[in-house]
Amino acid sequence: MYKIKIKTKDNVSLPKYETIGSAGMDLRANIKEPIILKPGQRVLVSTGLYIQLPEGLEAQVRARSGLAVKYGIGLVNGVGTIDSDYRGEIKVPLINWGDEDFYINPEDRIAQMVICKYEKVTWDQVEFLDETERGSGGFGHTGV
Numbered sequence: 001m002y003k004i005k006i007k008t009k010d011n012v013s014l015p016k017y018e019t020i021g022s023a024g025m026d027l028r029a030n031i032k033e034p035i036i037l038k039p040g041q042r043v044l045v046s047t048g049l050y051i052q053l054p055e056g057l058e059a060q061v062r063a064r065s066g067l068a069v070k071y072g073i074g075l076v077n078g079v080g081t082i083d084s085d086y087r088g089e090i091k092v093p094l095i096n097w098g099d100e101d102f103y104i105n106p107e108d109r110i111a112q113m114v115i116c117k118y119e120k121v122t123w124d125q126v127e128f129l130d131e132t133e134r135g136s137g138g139f140g141h142t143g144v
């Protein structure tokens with residue numbers, strides 16, 4: 001298990017269950033006043049969290065399915081990548097795909113973050129790639 005350094009703004013406390021043996025954690029809005037997100041609007045929300053990942057690990061910021069299904073709230077960038085050399089505050093770019101105003105209140109859980117391993121590779125430029133049965137078929141070429 002990795003031990004990952006995490007720094008918080010003064011007003012942010014980490015619940016214990018989120019810090020021990022965790023695959024990630026919910027991300028909360030570190031805001032003083034509620035934010036109203038109108039349909040179609042987007043906003044970059046602070047979390048008050050800063051992490052130091054060892055090389056080989058990344059953090060992925062993902063939407064919460066409950067907010068997505070109930071209110072149409074998603075991440076503008078699909079999945080956010082927190083690089084291992086990033087030392088800034090983790091922020092969440094939310095978008096309201098729904099058709100009603102959405103209220104973000106201080107400390108609301110707005111997204112979730114998971115820690116993932118990634119591989120380092122070298123790119124080997126070639127003329128041809130190995131053939132496969134699928135070939136270049138994709139994007140639904142096998143039907144519905």
Ligand SMILES: O=c1ccn([C@H]2C[C@H](O)[C@@H](COP(=O)(O)OP(=O)(O)OP(=O)(O)O)O2)c(=O)[nH]1
Pocket residue numbers: 061077079080081082083084086089090091092093
């Ligand atoms: O949802 C996100 C996505 C990114 N970041 C931070 C951490 C990440 O390491 C940094 C840069 O993100 P990314 O590489 O996706 O941004 P970019 O648009 O490619 O900018 P850059 O040129 O800074 O890499 O921004 C967040 O806080 N939340």
